[in-house]
Amino acid sequence: MNPFDELSIEESVRIREKKAAPGGVEDICVISAGPAKAADVLRTAMAMGADRAIHVDVKEGEDLEPLTVAKLLKQAVEKEKSNLVILGKQSIDDDAGQTGQMLAGLLGWSQATQASKVEFGEADSVSVTKEVDGGVETVKGKLPMIITTDLRLNEPRYASLPNIMKAKKKPLEKKTLQDFGVENQRRLKVLKVTEPAPRQGGGKVEDVDGLVAKLKELGAI
C-alpha cells in the first residue's frame, strides 16, 4: 500500500474511534483501481478498520492517470454518498500529487492538502493544519470535503491477525471502469523512462583538513 494511503485509512479509523466527528462515522469505504493484487491492498485496509471495499478492476499495465482516477472517484463518491474523502498527498511511484485536488475541483468541494492535523467542530466544520513551505497553515472548511494526508498526520497501525481474519469476511465489491461510466483515456504518452545519470562518489578523506582541502579543490568553499 502506498504509505500515504495507510495514513488515510488510519485517520478515517481514528475519526471513528475517537468519535471526533459530530454524529460519528457511519461507514468507511475503501476504493482502489488496479489489477487483481489491488484486492490484497483493500483487504489490508479492511483489516485496519475499514468496513467495506470497492475494487475497480483495471488490467495490469493499464495505469490510470490522476485525472481519470479523479473522474472515477467523483462517480464513486456520488454513488456512495460519501461526504469526506481522504487520499494520500501523492503516490510514491509517479509522484504526481494531483488526484485529491482534481477530485475536489470536479466535485466543487473544499480541499485541504498535506494535512498534519484534522479537527472537527460544530455544524460539520473541519479545521485542517496543512504542511506548507516554511511551516504550517490552518484552514477551516465544512463537510463535504477532500483531505490529503501528509507524513506527520498519524502513525498507521499494523493489522492484527484476528483483524486480518475478520477482514476476509468484509464485503469487497468488484467493479469495472464502465460501471462508473469512465474511460481510461490517456493524455500523457510516456516516450521513454531512463535511469538517472549515476553519481560517482569521489572517495573518502582521512581528516578534517583533507575535507577542507577537497572542498576548496571542488570550488565548494
Place this chain on the structure above:
Amino acid sequence: MLCTARRVIPQQLRRHIAHEAATSACSGGFSPAALRRLASTLAILEQKDGKLNHGSLSAITAAKQIGGPVHGFVAGSSIKPVADEAATADGLDKIISVENAAYDKGLPENFAPLLVENIKKGGYTHVITGHTAFGKNVLPRVAALLDAQQISDITAIESESTFVRPIYAGNAIATVESTDSTKFITIRGTAFAPAELGKGSAAVEEGVDPKADSPTEWLSEDLAKSDRPDLSTAGRVVSGGRGLKSKDDFDKVMEPLADALGAAIGASRAAVDSGYADNSLQVGQTGKVVAPQLYMAVGISGAIQHLAGMKDSKVIAAINKDGDAPIFQVADVGLVGDLFEKVPELTEKLKK
C-alpha cells in the same frame, strides 16, 4: 458516511525501462493539437504580504523555453507594486493582475476559478507554476476544471509538448508527451533559474475576476522564522540526520556550521520525526528538493528517499561514522568519523 479513497499502481518501473527501446521510436515531439495554434504561456507568480516571491520567477524562465509570448499572473490585495516589479522580469510580455484581497492566501477554491477564467480569456496553450505548496494545491484543481492532465514537477522542457520529470523518488526519469490542448505544468524550482528582474518592461493589464466564493476559510499560519538563507534556494545547505542524537545536539552542532558556511539548515526525515528539527526543513522525496552548490550531509545514512531530495547538488560532502553508509556512494568527498568531534573541528577551520 465517510469514504477513504486510495490508488494502487503496479510497480512497473522495470518494465517501462525494458519498453524504452520499443516506444522511443514514436517520440515525434509536437502533437497535431499543439501545431494548431501558436504557443502562448501563462506563468503564475506567487506573492505574500504584498511582496513578489522571487523564487516563482522560475516559472517565467520555463515559459520562455516553450517559445511564444509569456504572460505573468498575479493576484491579491495591493497587487500593483507586485505587478510593477514582476513586469520588469526578463522575457515577460505582459502581466495580468487581479486586485482582490480574497486571493491573498491562495485558497484553491476561489483561486482555481480565477485562473480558469483568465486562462480561457487569454487562450493560453501552456500554464506554468512552481511545484510549491501553492502550485501543488491549486494547479491540479484548475487542470481538472479544464479537463486536462497536469504534468507535475518537471525538470526539463524538450519541446512545447514534451517534458521530463523524475518518478519513483528520482530513481527514474520519464519523458512524457502531452496531448492536451492546454498544458498544465508545475516546475521543479531548482531546475530553472528565476528570471532576472530589472531587464524588462511588460505591460500590466487587469485580469478578469469571477469573484467566486471560497467555502474554505484561512485561519492562521505558523512559519519558521530564520535569518539563514531559504532552504529551497540556498547556495549551500548543511543537513543533519539521526546521528545528531537530540534537538539540543542538532542545534549545537549544525547551527555554527551553517553560520560558518553561510548555509541553510536541512534535515533528514529521521531527524524531523525524532523532533530534532522542524518539519519544514525536511529534504527528500516528500519534503524539499534542493540542488545547492554544496550539500553537506551530517549523520545521514543516505536512504533513497533522502537522496531524491538532494542528489542534484553540485558538490555533496558527507560526515558519518559508518564507512559503509550509502551516502558515501554519492558523496564527492566523505569523511568517516564521529560527527560530534569532526563537525566542531570543521566549523573552527572554516572560520579561519
